[in-house]
Amino acid sequence: MPRESKSARARRLSTILDRLSIAYPDARVGLDFTTPFELLIATILSAQCTDERVNQVTPNLFAKYHSPGDYLSVPQEELEADIHSTGFYRNKARNIRACCTRLLDVFSGEVPHTLDELTSLPGVGRKTANCVLSNCWDIPGITVDTHVTRIMNLLGIVSTKDAVAIEYALMDLVPQERWNSMNHLIITHGRKTCIARRPQCSTCSIRDLCPSAIP
Numbered sequence: 001m002p003r004e005s006k007s008a009r010a011r012r013l014s015t016i017l018d019r020l021s022i023a024y025p026d027a028r029v030g031l032d033f034t035t036p037f038e039l040l041i042a043t044i045l046s047a048q049c050t051d052e053r054v055n056q057v058t059p060n061l062f063a064k065y066h067s068p069g070d071y072l073s074v075p076q077e078e079l080e081a082d083i084h085s086t087g088f089y090r091n092k093a094r095n096i097r098a099c100c101t102r103l104l105d106v107f108s109g110e111v112p113h114t115l116d117e118l119t120s121l122p123g124v125g126r127k128t129a130n131c132v133l134s135n136c137w138d139i140p141g142i143t144v145d146t147h148v149t150r151i152m153n154l155l156g157i158v159s160t161k162d163a164v165a166i167e168y169a170l171m172d173l174v175p176q177e178r179w180n181s182m183n184h185l186i187i188t189h190g191r192k193t194c195i196a197r198r199p200q201c202s203t204c205s206i207r208d209l210c211p212s213a214i215p
């Protein structure tokens with residue numbers, strides 16, 4: 001089979017996104033939040049954890065902690081107990097407190113609006129930063145999580161597990177105005193249809209565009 005050209009791959013991905021936007025017209029970020037600071041904390045908690053589990057923890061968490069200073073006003077052990085069920089709670093509590101310290105020291109307690117500033121915060125990588133930028137301020141950013149990594153490889157759009165390489169490859173293939181909606185569409189597709197280890201290929205709306213479709 002001839003190697004697919006970059007322009008053909010971009011066209012195929014565009015058609016895939018068209019189809020998915022019909023299949024999932026209400027696709028949105030899975031984490032519950034009301035402020036950029038809440039989304040920043042929720043995204044840190046979502047590492048190695050499902051959005052559903054994070055959403056079970058954050059109502060009580062956000063009722064108790066409103067500002068960076070609040071997270072620093074309790075002993076580390078108390079915060080660990082409050083986020084325990086999201087897993088890796090010691091690391092996450094440490095990161096949240098270090099992040100809050102830097103927010104207060106450098107950014108006057110406000111969540112910054114640029115990728116470089118956000119990724120300078122402890123516990124915040126490109127995925128978290130792009131998630132905050134795109135969902136809070138509609139700043140274009142591609143969020144490469146486990147679903148995006150898996151599905152883009154299955155679709156043959158990329159052949160790497162390196163999140164930064166995938167992000168740059170997608171930036172090159174997809175017009176900027178589609179980046180934010182693509183995040184929600186692919187992640188929703190990963191949750192509802194192209195489920196890890198049990199993809200529902202027989203009901204998948206893009207099966208004819210997918211080289212990994214199981215007959």
Ligand code: SF4
Pocket residue numbers: 151154155193194195199200201204205206207210211212213214
């Ligand atoms: S056809 Fe199967 S493997 Fe391909 S995207 Fe759909 S569910 Fe995933």
